[in-house]
């Protein structure tokens with residue numbers, strides 16, 4: 001947003017400040033590849049400073065709370081900052097403390113996450129010497145960022161153990177609170193087929209109550225149990241505690257936001273973007289990127305006293321790594337679920353939707369370059385529009 005706004009707002013009238021507590025920005029999609037030694041640690045992190053546009057202030061501070069009534073941010077160090085317009089972009093993070101028994105001596109020993117840099121790196125060290133057994137890949141509750149990442153983890157685990165010549169020593173089970181492999185029915189059908197093909201068992205409708213680490217099992221509210229030797233879990237995802245302290249979030253600390261304009265429901269001069277919102281869109285980098293293009297225009301409209309454009313349609317575009325050098329691509333929005341077809345050029349591709357291909361895998365690997373060089377810098381990706389296009393997609397005919 002800072003990159004977009006730096007180019008859009010008159011320099012003499014507007015001062016842009018980014019407040020972030022971290023020195024390092026992580027390429028989180030790379031956390032999927034780190035455990036399998038496909039990416040090295042240094043490929044997934046860079047200094048935040050590298051990405052701050054000229055003329056934009058960077059404050060490396062933790063935000064304690066937002067005082068919406070006085071248009072002020074209170075920092076952890078006691079200082080405060082006034083604002084005319086605020087964009088909340090504090091993302092989401094894992095909250096393993098929300099599940100009874102998830103944290104303890106076993107955390108990052110037999111129970112791992114791969115949604116943090118530390119988790120993914122510790123899991124890599126574990127997988128390097130693990131001799132096999134029951135691997136359970138688990139989602140605690142929805143929504144989570146990148147809802148396909150746990151499935152991708154299961155697929156990559158299958159190909160990792162085949163390559164190591166020990167697939168027969170590993171039983172892989174995918175445990176989810178959803179009633180199928182994914183949130184959308186058509187994609188679920190394709191993905192269930194792949195799970196079956198790769199001999200990955202699925203336990204759906206599993207609403208975890210606790211981790212019984214002493215007995216290596218997870219237990220759900222209905223009393224169902226799943227045994228594990230190695231549990232790779234995606235804990236509850238929550239917005240930052242600062243949102244709760246500010247009294248502006250829902251029960252998971254996500255910010256109530258208008259799903260089409262990206263203006264929050266807290267106050268007219270507060271907007272939100274990315275994983276921090278409560279939008280019914282996927283929490284994904286691609287979504288944040290599309291939102292930014294639309295939010296930039298709405299910020300200008302807000303400043304000029306014009307009506308905001310109700311333009312964001314929930315557009316998400318995600319590669320799903322399926323192992324053995326292949327991937328699927330899905331493109332969807334609030335109203336259209338992923339279907340087969342070609343992307344970005346109708347009838348040409350070169351990427352195929354909802355279908356495994358090597359080209360899609362190359363796309364997934366290229367995404368790291370696109371992320372560092374285009375997404376973070378707010379550059380438009382040629383031929384990929386912020387809202388979803390229908391051309392080249394095989395939608396079923398609307399019922400009469």
Ligand SMILES: Cc1cc2nc3c(=O)[nH]c(=O)nc-3n(C[C@H](O)[C@H](O)[C@H](O)COP(=O)(O)OP(=O)(O)OC[C@H]3O[C@@H](n4cnc5c(N)ncnc54)[C@H](O)[C@@H]3O)c2cc1C
Pocket residue numbers: 019020021022027028029030031032061062063064089090091092114115116145146149240242273274275276283284285286287288317318319
């Ligand atoms: C394993 C994994 C795989 C993924 N794969 C994909 C993929 O293939 N494609 C895709 O599009 N997306 C993917 N994603 C999701 C993507 O990484 C996120 O959706 C994206 O990073 C969200 O961006 P954001 O700016 O909203 O939040 P973040 O990138 O999380 O940034 C939030 C920032 O806010 C700062 N912050 C938070 N609280 C405070 C505070 N109190 N004070 C100061 N600073 C604060 C943090 O330090 C952080 O820098 C994946 C995520 C994971 C974990």
